[in-house]
Structure formats: C-alpha cells, structure tokens
Amino acid sequence: MAASPSTVGERVEVEPRLRVTLEMGGEEVPATVAAASRLSLRLQVEPERLLDAGEDAERIFVRAELASGPVRLGPARLLPRLPGSPRHLVFTGNLHDCRALVHEGRVADLRSWFESVPMVLAQKERIRPEFRAHVADAAYDLSVWRRLFDDEDRLLAGEPPEVAQAARDALLATEGRRFLSYLDGKVQELAELVRAYTREEHERHGFYLRRHLWPHLLASEFMKRTNLKPSGYAGDAEVMLMIYANAYVGASTFGQLMHKHGVETTAAQAVRNRRRLIPEMLREVRERLPALGRRPFRFLSLACGPACELEDVFRAPDDAERIEVSLLDQDPHALELARAAVRRIEARLGAQVAVRCHQDSVRTMLRTRDLRGRFGEHHFVYSMGLFDYLTQPVARAVLAKAYELLAPGGVLVVGNFHARTPTRLHMEYWGDWPLVYRTEETLRALAAGLEPAALAVGSDETGCQLFLRVEKPA
Template sequence: MKTAGEFRSDDVTAVEETAALQGQLRAGAQAIPVWVRHASKYSAAVTAIDDSALTPGDYDALTLALPGDEVSTGHCRLLIDPSLDGTALRLVALEGIVDFEKLLFSQRFDCLDQAARNVPLVLGYRRNLDAAFRDHVADLSYDLSVYRNLFDRLDEEYRHEPPAVAEALQQGIIEHLGPQMTASLDAYICQLPELTADFSGEQHGHHGYYLRKQIWGALLTSPFLARTNLKPRGYIGDSEMMQMCYRHQHEGGSTFGKLMHFHPVDAAAAQAVRNRRQLVPRLARQLADRLALPATERLKTLSVACGPAMELNDLFLSAEDCQRFHCSLLDQDQQALTEATVQIQSLEARFGQPLSVDLIQESVRTLLATRVLRARWGDFHFIYSMGLFDYLTPPVAEAVLRKLYALLLPGGEMVIGNFHVDNPTRLYMDYWMDWPLYYRTEQEFLDLASSLEGLKAWIDYDETGVQMLLRIRKADP
C-alpha cells in the first residue's frame, strides 16, 4: 500500500516556505515596498524590500497586486513577534480580517468579516418571505423548543444517576418518547413540497437560509446536521458525514440532540448511502467472476472520490481476496485518504497479509487537466464513483466520465452514482442541511455517456430508488 507520504500532491510545507508577494505598506502619503509572506491564517510576515527596519504600529493599508487586480487590506497593524525571522514584523488586517493563506497560496482575496458586510442584504430576505412559509417556520421553531425543553429537563432529572442507569433511562426515553418528536419532524418536512412548489431557485435559497437561521440552535445539537451546515472541511458530503450515515446511530450530547441526529441519518438518502456501500463490492465480485482472470492477475479497481472507502470491508472477505483485487483510491481530501488507510490496515491485520492498494490525492480539476491519466494512474477493469457526480454540472460530469472511460479496459465496467430527481429527502437536504445536489432523471444520466463509443449503458437503482447507478460496460476488442 502506498502511504500518505506518497500521495501525488503539492508539498504544502515547501509552498509555505517560498510563497511571497510584493506589496506596499501605506501610511498617509508614504508607500513602503514590502515582501509579504505567510505567518498564520490571518496574519502575514512583512519585511521591507530594501531590508530597512519597519516600525510597529498602525498603517492605512497593505496593497497587493494580484493577476488582473489590486487588493487592499484597509486599516492594518504591524506587531513585534520574536518568533519571526530577521526583521519581519507580523501584520494583522483590522478592517478586512484577511485570510492570508488563501491570499498567498491561492491568490484569492477573502475576508473573515464578509458575512458581516452582507448583513443588510441577508436581513432583507425576510421582507420577501412567503407568508405561509414564515408561519411554517414559526410553528416548527416553537415545536422544536418545546421538545428540547422537555428532553433537556428529563436529562437533568437523571444526570446524577450512575452511568449505566443514566444510559438505560435515556434509551428508554428515546424508545418511548422519541417517536412522537420524529413524527412531528416528518410532518413538517412533508409540508415542504407544497409550500415551495412555486419558488424560483433564488427563493429556494432565501427561504432555506431563513429556516436554518430560525432553528439554528436545534440544528447544532445534532452532530450530523451541525456538520452539514458548518462544513468544517469546506465542502459538503465529507467522509465523516458518510461515516455518520454508515454508523446509523443516535449520536449527540443530549437526548434531544441524539433524536435530531438520528432523524436525517435514518432518512431515505442516508439509507441509499448505506445500500451503495454493499452494491459496489457485489458488482465488483460479479465482474471478477465474469472476467475469470488468471490467478496471477488481480482485478484492478478505481474508486473516484473514495471517502473513507468503507466498501473495502465488503470487498475483502477472505485472505484469498487479498490476491484477487488491486484497489486504487482517489480523493482530494487527505483526511479522507487517512480514514481509508485505517480501513486498509484493519483488513491487513485481520488477514495477516498486505492489501494491494494505491492512494491517490487528486482533484477533479487535476483529472480534467491531465492528458496522460493512464500513465499516471494505470488502467482498470472496474471504475466506480458514488459521491462525486451529484456535485457536477452536466458539462463537467460528461467530461469527467469521458476521462474515466478512457481508463477502462475492454470488457471492464463502470458504476457511477447519482441521486434521482425524485429523491424524497431532497427538500429536507436543501432546506435543513444546506446540501444541494445536481439531481438527474434516467435519461439525463444516460445522456452523459452519449458521446462515448463501444459500450453498453443502462440504469440500475438501490432498494430505495434514491440512488441511481449508471452502469457502463466497455466492449471487448
């Protein structure tokens, strides 16, 4: 198995040591040419280009020239910091609260206080809310507060009991009183299709934002709903969210939080996620049986946007499977690949021998930009992607599919996942979870493969009907 040290990715540490921009530190009519380097996420190490000493204190602005634009931090301050090398002082932007990591490494000008600047616009959303929807949210907020107060009071009642007693009492409350709250949540979610049927895309966004802000405190009690809304890794659907769906348990710091958490991970969309974990290994094993490769040749699989790769537990069922499959796992998120490594190591310990696995840290952008993917990644009998195409526009999805198809060996198969347009959890995901997807019909999904040659394509489903599978088989030569 290739380790994290062998990921095909930029060495961020090396970039941090060398990334620097030229700028001007302005104070009144004075403009001091400076080098600006990374110090921390929200500060920069600044030195004068002519090596003269800078004076600590407040300045009008730091200006930087980016490609096609000039940006200014506004009011900023230089601080003495002995931890910095040489004559460098630490600069903090006080007016814009600038993210210097994005500025220096991605040349993107992003401010922590951007949300504050948008407050007047956001506050204006409520003036254009549909009256029936506003009433819906008011009733929902009230009901959630009633249930929260009830369950928090019960939690307080048995808080000093022995741990085993407290756990048993909480389980009893969840079992006997929880269904009442669950039915209430179901009823509110069932109202969304009628309430929002005539909304435009912009109205969906504004009304969803309003709902989430009104019940924000309740959402944050659920580890799952908190994560979908806060997006700690910067994107939706990360590997920890998938792990929560797989675990399918009551999680949280309170009874109310556990009920709020279990509701979405028990929904149809989460069940589809669990179903596809079992579908993919089954299809891979069926392909291995059909191809009947020589004993010396492994079936080569590629998982694109692999996440924690929990399906490996259903692919490697015996020691013999360690010699039967070679797996390449691709994800842009190093943390996801680290979680996948845990699965691999657990399986290796179980069977007492190494698995044949490559870990590839790449993004869709790299995939599309690289001309010689086969030389970088190899070719494969079985390619699958269950958590990617739901986020791709049709042109990008078609381009990615074309790239992956070029890596498929003759007689090999691809399995691509996408949620169906009739996903019953769709508005729940949009409005409560801030989790929009690109949903597709069967024909729209098949159309992604319309420009490919020499294949058979068809649509399958998981048991819920939420998870569509685009099945592609490449013709033998």
C-alpha cells in the same frame, strides 16, 4: 513582496514578507513584515524608531507598495512587546486579511461579508406567508421539544452512569421516537408546501428556514457538518462515516435525536444500500470475466471517500492476493480514512492489500493525456456520491474518461440520486445539501456516444439510488 528563507529541519522554507511604511509621530519608518496570523503582522526586524515609540506605537498609519500600486492600509497599533518574541502589529480600523496581503499581495477586508447585510435582510420580504408560518411553528415546536429533553438530561445528570444510560435509552426509544415522527411530519409538510417553488425560491426559502432553525440544526453533528461544510462541500468523508454509522451521536439527547433523524432518512439508507451493492456488483463482474490467469482483478473507485465498502470486497486472504485496488479522491483526509480502512482489512486478513491512492480531482482526468499510464487499466470502475455534484456536461466528460480506463469486457458503475428521492427537499432545506438529482433518462444520457457492449440503469431497494452500468466490449 519579498521572501526570506528560514530553515525547517532539512528543508529551506521561504516565508513571504512585505515592505511597508509606518507613519508615526510625523515620521515615516520603513519596515518589513510577515503574516503572523490571519489578522496580525509580525515585524521581521524591529526598526530602531519603534524601540521607544511610547504613545506613537498606538497611533500608526500603514502604507504598502503592492504589485497593483501603493495602498493606504489604515490605522494600526503595535502590540506590547513580549520578552524574546518579535513585535506584532494589528490594524485598528480595517480588518485586513494579513495572509492575503503578504502572501498574495491582495487587499481583502474581512468585514466585506457585512456589505451584503442589507441585501440578505431584505430577503425576508420575499418569503411567502404560509412558509413563514411553517417556519415559525417549527421553531416554536423544536424549542419546546428541546426544553423537555434538556430537562430530562439534567435529571439524568444526577444518576449513576449506567442508570443514566439505561434511562436515556428508554427515553430515546419512546419519547425520542415520537419526536422523530414529529420531524418526519414537519419535513413532509415542508415538501408539500414548496413543491411548486422555482429553484431561486427554494434557495431563498431554504436560507430563511436555516436562519430560524440554526441553533437546532447545529445541535445535530450531521446537520452541523453539512451546513458548515468544513471541507468546502456538504458530503465529505466524515459525513459519509456518520451515515454509515447511523447512530445516536451528540452531547445531549435532543442533539442525538436531531442527528439520528438526519442519518436515517431514505436517502441515507440508499447510501448504506449502495455500500453493500457495490461489492456485489464487483463480484459479479469478477466471476463473469474470462480467466485472468495469474493477473490480478483490478478496480478503481472514483471519489472513494472513506471507502468503507472495501470491507466487503476483501473477505479472505485469497482476495488480497488476487485483487488490486486504486482509490482516487481530491480530499487528503478522505484518502487517510480509506488507507485506515485498508489497514483494518490487512489486520483482519493477515495479508497485504495492493492499493494505489491518487489524491486528485476527477477534473484532472479531463486534462490528462496518458490516462491509463497515470491511473491504470481496470476491470471495474465505480463512482458513488460524485456525479450528484456534476453538471450534465462535466458528468458526461468524466464518464467518458472513466470508460477509457476500463479493460476490454470491464464494467463502469456510476451512482446518482433519483429525482424522486423523497427526502430531497429535507436535505436541501435543513442540510443545505443540494444535489444534481437525475432520472433514468438523464443518467442514461451521460453515456451517449460511448458505444458500449451493454448499458443499463437500475436502482437500490429504496428507488433513490440509481446505478448506471456501462459494459465495454470484450
């Protein structure tokens, strides 16, 4: 691999490139290529031999010299020349990932996913008969409901917009609620059916269910996102916004109902509850701390997501003067949404909020020596929707680091879904959203060895959201 500089504004960027040999018409033509897209290469300079290649341009064989040794990349062809644009090369046999090839010097064929097809298809032989029947019934029922709601949508399409909206509202409130009750029943049936399954069986049967219900799941914006995971995991900041909004969202009535069902589960209600409870806990800590004088009250949210709860922390202009907030999240988009929340608060209060954003993984905390120097010292540190993704050893290590960030007398609060969360299997099977659920005991065990002034585990009204509260000695 080599690199060539190209200027973008003031910055000089280096575009990775790769030297290749093109075998064509019995000749060997050396060339240098860059990745034009995931599946195409761009010739840096068009070798003279290609200018008038004729039919040979359709029958090229590409070789390259990678750090790992020579590779035969396979047949390719040149795309027709476009005026003023460099020549592009596409593979005609393999589907090479051209970015991996040029940027990393790695051969990756995008068809490799298909290698697992026989193994995945064979999984169906290991599905229990009663589960097959459950899924077949669900798939049939959903398609019937969908057809009926789609028919209504077609009827409403001919009405004036305000009439259509009124009719859709009536439909959602009547037949829509009946459909949501049907879904509740189905989820209940599923939970009873799979209660005794092993972890491996849950995974296999969940995969089987999602393949069968896929088009219906994708009709829900919520389930679509938890299943497709554009951020790499199910519960990203956009999913959190959907849960907080708890609205009918979607292009069709059926889609809106499927979406609403996902965002009004007991677990989703627990998420909305904790958004309200965190500012209450923060206020309680603030009132209890000895007078800070002119010093501000400082708090930190670990894995802040869209930080919607800040709305209830900063209520008056005075709060903006006396409270400083630090937000940490690994996802730049989550921090963007959190900054937007801060801007809305500033506009409402007519005052500036002191906010520091850290785009970091909590795993960075495990490696950081001068933790307070980097993240500050805080009177209140909390984390919601993060520990549910961490194994017990990682969760313990992160908790210890978060505790280190507390000022004397400060309080750390960590949320985690309870193992008894009734919609747990629903989220896992339909949403492909497995979590690390904990009990009071396993959550409390995370604080072993900390020697706090006080340690307590509580929960929200649903009993689904556990809170571990750790208070540092003053």
